[in-house]
Amino acid sequence: MVYLFNSGYRLGYQVNLLNTLFYPSGWINEYRYTYSDTEHYFDGTQLDTYLKLKNEKAVIIAVDRFYVAGYSYHPVREGILKGCYQDGNRLLFMVELGNYIYPKDNNNFTNELINNFPFRPKLTNGNPESTNDGFYAFAGKDIIGDSGKFIYGVEAWEKVTDQLASTHTYVAKQGDETVFARIEMDVSPAIQNSGTADQPIYKSYYKLVKGTTYTIDFSFKYPGQKGNATVETILKGKDSLRFDSNDRIELTTRSDYRIIKFTPKRYTDEKTENLGFVFSRITTSLPFNFNSPRINMDLKLEDGSYFWLQVVLTTLLWVICTLLVGLDYSKLKQQNLQQIIFAITYWKIAAAFLNAAILIWIFRLWGGKKPY
Incomplete structure (x- = not known):
């Protein structure tokens, strides 16, 4: 399973977490993590491994850096990692978002994270604003597997937004x-x-x-x-x-x-x-x-x-009407149907189609549309 954390430390991360809560199921959202001399949000030695990851289970987890007892963790959403790609010193994870998720007992979930992933984001040197505070993206053991420990769907969205609304980043304050x-x-x-x-x-x-x-x-x-x-x-x-x-x-x-x-x-x-x-x-x-x-x-x-079928039928109808308008009805009694058909020459048919095309062109111009 792939774990993707977001602490909302900068505005772009805050917005991305809110977007994660907004998008419908099945939508692709990107999660970007930097590896540089000063910031290590993923294990740079595992870059090739990450680039090969496809169709892996994923979970997006919000982090509250300023929780009184150290970092607190709030699972937000499940998903499927479609793949990763590199952009300079950043690694971008493309996740097809799935169901909303939240633990029935978040303390138990937090303990699972702590016990299994010591390299996770965590309070470092007592400074919640430290940017060298662990890996924010990694693959590891699936600790979500037991669905009986979580709530899902709208109920989970209600729960996680209530929890986030009380965190330092998203709390309503003056x-x-x-x-x-x-x-x-x-x-x-x-x-x-x-x-x-x-x-x-x-x-x-x-x-x-x-x-x-x-x-x-x-x-x-x-x-x-x-x-x-x-x-x-x-x-x-x-x-x-x-x-x-x-x-x-x-x-x-x-x-x-x-x-x-x-x-x-x-x-x-x-x-x-x-x-x-x-x-x-x-x-x-x-x-x-x-x-x-x-x-x-x-x-x-x-x-x-049926759009193009309508176009064809209406064009043919216009052509037939145009040809009928050009007939001399005073002579219809003197001619049989075969003679009438032969009287309609090819150039008349072509002129009727041209007439229909010109009419369509005019309507497009009247509608303010480009004629091409």
Whole structure:
């Protein structure tokens, strides 16, 4: 099993842990660890071994550096390590996120960590801000195996966010607050390789059909909420997404959920999109900062199953109507059907198709679309 720790010591790590709690099951998230002369977040002598790891069980664990009894550990989420790749002196772990997880007895889990992994992150020289405090990424014995010792799913998310909300990094205090959130969609994420065959770099996206309505279950927890809406979530997309309701969600309670429905426009030319969740202060005069997920999810838009069939049928219908308009109906009684068909010459058929193409071109111009 691969163990990936995050202490939220810097802002980027704080956001990544909040993103880990936000993303839906099946989404790929990256975890980056440095090895240098001054920082050793993984065993550099095992680099080649890490680069060969694929499809291994993984668990993401939050670390509270400032716990009164030394470091405390909070499992957050299970996953599958899809692979690793190197970027300079950093090693990046690509994890397909799975279920939320939290121990029924966190003291027992902590003792398991201590007994099995002495090289784990731990309080060093009595200084919780020391950056040389152990390995934050390593492979080792599976101590998660007995599922009876853990809770999972939404219950685990509720538990771990309650625990994190009381830690030094995420506690709501004067001038500093945190928003936790999570989503699930009614379609599963897809995975693509944006790297090479020798060095895959896996990314997630949603494959959506134009004109189809999708549902997002959005849940949040805002421990610092004091009865007035000071924070909102703004749903961001390009012009090709249409939200069925307001694209701004005010966080007016300490915890709640919303149902969000949106539809990719049926006749957009866009093939890619982004769906962003931006957490923003409403009252900018209030003197506080807040931690929140920073989310921008890739979408790929596809035409519906019958889109091109509709294009062909409507074009043929237009051509037939155009040809019928050109007939001299006064002569129909004097001709049989075969004579009428032979009277429609090839150039008339070509002109009718050209007429249909010009009409489509005009509609695209009227719609502000590029004619190519």
